[in-house]
Amino acid sequence: MTNDEKITYTATLLDRTVASELISAYLEAAAEGILRKRYPFGSSGKEVPDQYSRLQCEIAAYLINKRGAEGQLSHNENGVSRSYEASYIPSSMLKWVLPYCEVL
Numbered sequence: 001m002t003n004d005e006k007i008t009y010t011a012t013l014l015d016r017t018v019a020s021e022l023i024s025a026y027l028e029a030a031a032e033g034i035l036r037k038r039y040p041f042g043s044s045g046k047e048v049p050d051q052y053s054r055l056q057c058e059i060a061a062y063l064i065n066k067r068g069a070e071g072q073l074s075h076n077e078n079g080v081s082r083s084y085e086a087s088y089i090p091s092s093m094l095k096w097v098l099p100y101c102e103v104l
Helices: 003-013 020-038 050-065
Strands: 075-077 080-082
Touching: 003 020, 003 050, 020 050
Parallel strands: none
Antiparallel strands: 075 080
């Protein structure tokens, strides 16, 4: 999936209009989280594998939707209750990313 395709896909996941520059920034943040999980001993120079492209978009949409309420643990207002699993990327979203290792 190309970067433009990721931006378009992420935009369709959102319930509001968001600038493509903002989506691109959050896609980079999502890529960093995926790469840290995939390559726990260093990910410099690596790109997100194609199998995790949709996950990258879903994480970016999640982070955009949380914008303004980062790190919120609990919130109740007019019958609406919010709490977050993690202040960054929840481990439940990264559980599908398999760490990569190789033999020395």
